[in-house]
Amino acid sequence: MSLTDRAIEQIRTGALPPGSKLPPEPDLAAQLGLSRNLAREAVKALAVARVLDVRRGDGTYVTSLQPSILLEGLGGAVELLQSDAGALLDLMEVRRLLEPPAAALAATRMSDEALAEVKQHLDAMREAREDVELLNAHDAAFHRAVVSATSNESLLTILDGISGRTLRARIWRGLVDARTAGRTLAEHEAIYEALAARDASLSQAAALMHVNSTEQWLREHLRSRSNGSDDM
Known part of the structure; x- marks a missing residue:
C-alpha cells in the first residue's frame, strides 16, 4: 500500500x-x-x-x-486536452453518455425556480446573438442549471469538469462564423420546452439531439482542420 x-x-x-x-x-x-x-x-x-x-x-x-472539492481538478485537466482532437471527441462522447440522462432526471426533479433560471439563460443566449463570450457564458450556465436541478452534486461536478470552457468558446465561435448558431439555440429551446413540460423522455431526447449535433459539427470541423482548410 x-x-x-x-x-x-x-x-x-x-x-x-x-x-x-x-x-x-x-x-x-x-x-x-x-x-x-x-x-x-x-x-x-x-x-x-x-x-x-x-x-x-x-x-x-x-x-x-465533497465532490465539488475532490473533483475540482478535473476541469483543469480537461482544459489541457483542448489541442488533442481524439481527446476532444472522447469528451463529447462522455457528454453524450451523461447529459441526456441528466436532463431526464432534471425533468422529474426541477422546481419552478430552477426552471426559471434555465429560461433566464436561454433568453440571454437569444439576446447575445453574435457575442461569443456571452453566448458561451450563458450556454454553460444553461446546462449547469439543468444538471443542478438533479440535486446530484457528483454528476454536476463531473459534467462541469468535462464541459470544457475553452472548447465551448471555440465551438460557439465556429457556429457563429458558420451562421448555424440559430439551430443550436433552437436545440436549447427544445430542451427547455421539454423540461417545462416535466417530460423526462422528451428532455432526454432533446438533450441527446443537441449533444449529437454539437459532436457532429466538431467532428466535421476537426476533419476540415486536419485537411488544412481552417483553424479553430
Missing part, C-alpha cells in the same frame, strides 16, 4: 473525519506507520488532490471531501 493510500485509508475509516485537524507531524507519522519524511510527502500529495487543506500558520485539515 502506498503512503497516500495509507493516509486515505485513515480518512476513509473515520480516523481522520472531514473537517478534522491533522495531528502534529511526528504523531501523524506514527499514526500512519511512516517516517516523518514520508508522512510529509503524503500530506503534500493529498493536498494536491484536495483531500487535505494546508492552512499556513494554522495547521492541516481534512477537507469536507
